[in-house]
Amino acid sequence: MLAAVAQCLRRAGVGAGARLCCALSGGVDSVVLLALLHRLRPEVGFSLEAAHVHHGLSPNASAWADACEAHCARLGVPFQVLRVAVDPAHSGGPEAAARAARHAALDRVPCDWMVFGHHQDDQAETLLFRLLRGAGVAGAAAMAVSVAAAPGRPGRLRPLLGQRRAGILEWARREALSWVEDESNADLRFARNMLRHRVLPSLEAAFPSAVPMLARACANFAEAEGLLADLAELDAQTCGGRIWRASSVLGLSVPRQANLLRWRLREYGAQAPSRGRLEEALRQLATATDARPLRVALGNGWACCVYRGVLWVEGVEEVSVQAREWRGEAALPWGSGLVRFECGLGVGLSRVRLQEAERLVLAARAPGVRLQLAPGRPRQLLRKLCQAAGVPAWLRDRMPVLWADDAPVWVAGIGIACSHACAPDEAGVMPRWEPGARAGA
């Protein structure tokens, strides 16, 4: 078992100086994991600490935290308790709420790798649980042995994923370790426990290799998922790279469109939409025209939009966008997209005129704002200009506006105030809004 953990660390590139934190529940799996990591620490040279999440749900919660603290004190491993508030209104019930709170707390621990005690029986359970909910290939890949760090969270390691629960238990007994039992693990009202205590034992009675074979299937699904991600990446390139041409996306076969959107949503950390919702959204988006831009909710808190030939996904709640001062950067973030500022001769906004302003700010429109697009034309209300240009209502509050002090000088999709337009031989700057362009930026 020690060799398996050492191999996992090696493969993940854990070496001297890496900061590891053991996610310590106090159950046998993570207690064994902590003991194994503690043994490997001098040899590999990583630093080791442990964290226990106190959900406050069980009357025994504090006793578990104390037991974890005692383990760590014995081994000389720095230890912390993370107290979390579990959302009672979570749509997935108390188990899912506790899991979400736990992962969010562990993600905030400043370390390179958070190390979990999941084993092969957990993997088999996870696969069955997800298949019974109609998982796709990504879901059926279940848990990975290592997941690289992402902005704002450490990498994740599961060095015991190839080990059977019985083997871990045997090791713990041989080493005379002590651990706590979570009484809720026996509660058959929880679907996971039903799988663990009833379904898997029946399966194993009929198919003795059920657990390792299910785990092998997960590895196969993970491989297939990798290929689907490769395909999505190629399709993303064909569709324009970071910003997608709606016609290119909608020209792909429906399963490839769906694969592409799922891939990007995963990149954003969004939950996968249901197959039905995604297919229905794609069907509707195919009917979008310049005169009829569309925004279709995917049912997972995200929406897919088509506007002026561009297709992107964004959070449903993403209605307010943060104002930012522009100090000459080549691009500024704007919601899930960007505003780029491209220099050129005789194009866009006059640099000289812009320099006259004290502050240039990229912000949303303000009520009652007016814009004069050409000399001799009236200063029209932006609302009217939006109507005339076919900008849909859902987009108007998110359209970036460049303000020179109190005057709007550029409005995405509408144009430039003639007072700030660049003369033909003058240095200019042309802002360009790229919705959805921040993925992979």
Ligand SMILES: Nc1ncnc2c1ncn2[C@@H]1O[C@H](COP(=O)(O)OP(=O)(O)OP(=O)(O)O)[C@@H](O)[C@H]1O
């Ligand atoms: N309260 C906790 N504090 C710290 N780590 C925990 C806690 N509960 C679970 N873990 C970590 O997660 C691993 C898996 O635990 P368990 O099987 O109970 O969770 P799960 O809900 O099935 O998994 P997951 O949370 O990954 O979905 C443990 O071995 C441990 O490393």
